[in-house]
Structure formats: structure tokens, C-alpha cells
Amino acid sequence: MSNLNNLLSVERIESRFADGKELSDAGAVTKKSPLSKIRIRHLLWIPSLLFTRTYRLLPSILKDLLFWLSIIHKSPASKLFAKTGYDEFRTNIDIKISSLAIKGAPANLRKDLESAFSSGFYSVNLSNLSKLDQLINDVINYSNSSHAGARPYFKDGKNKQIENSFSAYYSFSKQDNQKINSIIEKDLNPNFDYYLSALAGYKCKLRDISYSLSIVSGANSNDEMHQDTYASVAKGFLYLQDIDSDCGPFEYLEGSYIDASFRSNVTNKAVLQNDTHSAGSTRLREDTLENGMSRYKLKSFTGPKGLFVIANTGGYHRKGSHNSNKPRILLSCGVKRKGAINKLLINLFEIIKSAFK
Numbered sequence: 001m002s003n004l005n006n007l008l009s010v011e012r013i014e015s016r017f018a019d020g021k022e023l024s025d026a027g028a029v030t031k032k033s034p035l036s037k038i039r040i041r042h043l044l045w046i047p048s049l050l051f052t053r054t055y056r057l058l059p060s061i062l063k064d065l066l067f068w069l070s071i072i073h074k075s076p077a078s079k080l081f082a083k084t085g086y087d088e089f090r091t092n093i094d095i096k097i098s099s100l101a102i103k104g105a106p107a108n109l110r111k112d113l114e115s116a117f118s119s120g121f122y123s124v125n126l127s128n129l130s131k132l133d134q135l136i137n138d139v140i141n142y143s144n145s146s147h148a149g150a151r152p153y154f155k156d157g158k159n160k161q162i163e164n165s166f167s168a169y170y171s172f173s174k175q176d177n178q179k180i181n182s183i184i185e186k187d188l189n190p191n192f193d194y195y196l197s198a199l200a201g202y203k204c205k206l207r208d209i210s211y212s213l214s215i216v217s218g219a220n221s222n223d224e225m226h227q228d229t230y231a232s233v234a235k236g237f238l239y240l241q242d243i244d245s246d247c248g249p250f251e252y253l254e255g256s257y258i259d260a261s262f263r264s265n266v267t268n269k270a271v272l273q274n275d276t277h278s279a280g281s282t283r284l285r286e287d288t289l290e291n292g293m294s295r296y297k298l299k300s301f302t303g304p305k306g307l308f309v310i311a312n313t314g315g316y317h318r319k320g321s322h323n324s325n326k327p328r329i330l331l332s333c334g335v336k337r338k339g340a341i342n343k344l345l346i347n348l349f350e351i352i353k354s355a356f357k
């Protein structure tokens with residue numbers, strides 16, 4: 001392996017983990033209290049908080065009527081709508097609108113972009129990670145870890161604790177996100193933004209990506225095959241270690257995002273069976289998992305450190321099994337999730353802009 005890919009920070013985390021030391025204690029810098037971190041720009045979150053609060057308070061049928069194209073409305077809230085083609089219809093609308101993200105791209109790229117759009121992923125190997133070392137060391141010191149949705153139990157309502165499950169996600173600061181983007185940009189195909197846009201379903205750029213350092217060991221709630229929501233969402237995984245089939249590789253059911261009929265059937269069934277524990281990110285279990293696995297090809301992203309995968313997590317995906325003594329360490333990342341109307345306006349604007357080029 002080239003020296004350019006050496007990451008002492010990752011080796012340090014591995015040895016702290018092996019010694020059983022608290023990862024959040026790593027380093028000497030004192031963390032700031034949550035109150036001291038509040039900035040004026042955080043006031044901009046108020047409208048979106050109000051939006052989410054209003055959504056939560058509404059009766060199920062009103063949620064289905066008023067929020068039908070919203071990205072936060074992950075699955076039908078009422079059984080009345082779950083018995084209809086409501087979810088399939090809006091999923092198909094999202095697929096159509098998201099596919100417009102390809103239309104503004106240069107003609108010679110469209111075939112490859114369509115293939116990434118249909119499969120649901122794009123990957124590339126980065127060869128120069130060593131410049132990330134300091135940023136990885138720093139983030140453990142200044143950021144408080146969170147589980148970021150990776151819970152130590154399956155979302156089946158039983159709340160049974162998974163033994164030896166460990167998940168810690170450390171979010172990078174705005175400045176460090178841009179530093180990471182500048183570092184990896186040098187190593188990326190110049191057309192990367194087009195692939196990212198095809199998977200996010202709207203025109204976006206590398207600089208829109210924000211990152212977390214993800215340290216995971218054992219199983220967690222992400223081990224179940226699931227969709228994040230009914231609509232396209234772009235997430236990424238930059239491997240900081242060599243990942244084989246025992247190290248929790250990212251796994252994806254190829255082509256599942258564009259299958260509105262199958263996905264909405266699974267979602268409707270979950271709603272009708274009162275499976276509210278999956279919080280709308282519906283899971284494939286038992287017969288449905290078997291059905292999904294036989295329907296789509298399972299793509300398991302094993303590979304060397306530097307493998308960078310971007311996927312549309314509106315399609316089915318999971319963390320593969322982790323049976324290693326070392327934790328799995330990677331940068332997980334994503335761009336903002338957007339609803340269908342937002343995506344449509346952005347994509348139409350880009351198509352018009354490209355027509356005048």
C-alpha cells in the first residue's frame with residue numbers, strides 16, 4: 001500500500017479500541033458545552049424545526065394529504081392510504097423528477113450516469129488519504145459522538161440489546177468538511193458532481209457534502225436491509241481501512257431504487273402491520289428479504305482503503321456483517337435531502353441553463 005494512504009489516526013483509534021479505552025476521551029482538547037456552540041446561523045433552523053413539529057402533531061390522514069411529496073414523510077401514515085397506490089405513485093414521481101438530474105449533464109456522460117442512476121451507486125478509488133490524518137485526529141476531540149441512527153437493537157419493537165454493538169459518529173465542522181472536499185477533489189474524476197447529482201436526484205456538488213467519522217463494531221440496526229425513505233437520497237462511504245466481507249462492508253441491492261412497485265408494497269405492508277418501529281425506513285425481513293435478495297443483485301462493497309462509494313439510499317442497503325476484532329472506520333457522508341418540488345425546480349433550472357450553454 002502506498003505511503004500516501006497511511007493513516008496514523010486510524011491506527012491510533014484501532015489501538016485505543018483494542019485497549020478498551022473510551023474513544024470520546026481521545027486527545028487532550030476539552031469539548032465545548034452544547035450551549036456555547038449555539039450561533040446566530042442556528043436560528044435559521046427554527047423554520048425547519050417548526051415544520052417537523054407541525055408534521056408530528058398532525059393526524060395521519062392530514063400528514064398523507066399535506067406532506068405527500070415531502071422528504072420527511074417516509075411512508076404513508078394512515079392505513080387508508082397504505083391500502084392504495086399512494087406510495088407507489090409518489091415514488092414514481094420522485095424517480096421521474098430525480099432522473100431529470102441527468103438531463104442537464106453533457107451528452108457524452110449520460111449513458112454512464114443513467115447506469116449509475118439505475119444501479120443506485122457509483123464508486124471510485126482514492127489514492128491519497130494521508131492529508132486527512134490531522135482532520136481525523138481533530139474531530140474526535142472537538143465533536144461529541146452520536147449514534148447517527150445506528151442503534152444497538154433492531155428496529156422491530158423488541159428493543160433487544162445487541163451484544164458488543166458499538167457505534168460512534170463524529171461530525172466534522174463546516175471548515176473541516178471543506179478541507180476534506182479540497183483534499184479528495186484532487187483525486188476525483190472531474191465528472192464526479194454529475195454522478196453525485198444523479199444519485200441525489202438533483203444538481204449538487206462535491207462541496208455540498210458533509211462528513212462524519214464513523215467507528216462501528218459488531219451488529220447494529222443498520223444491519224437490516226432497508227430503504228432510508230421513499231425518495232432518492234445520496235450518501236457516501238470513504239473507507240479508511242481495507243474492508244473485506246468480515247469488516248462490515250456497505251451492501252446494496254442493485255436496481256432497487258427504481259422499483260417503485262416492490263418498494264411501496266413492502267412499505268404499505270409494514271404500515272398495515274403496524275410496524276412503526278422502523279420509523280418509515282422500511283426493512284426487508286424474512287420472506288420479503290428473501291424475495292428482495294432473489295430479485296436484485298447484492299453488491300457488497302469490499303475493497304482497499306480509499307474506496308469511495310456514493311449510493312442512493314432510497315434503494316435497499318445495509319451494513320454487512322462485522323466479525324473483526326478491529327472496528328470498521330470510515331468517513332460517512334451525504335448531501336442535503338430534498339423533497340420532490342425542490343428537486344424539480346433545481347433540475348428544471350439546470351436543464352434550462354444547459355440549453356443556453
Ligand SMILES: [Fe+2]
Nearest residue numbers: 226227228313
Ligand atoms: Fe440507511
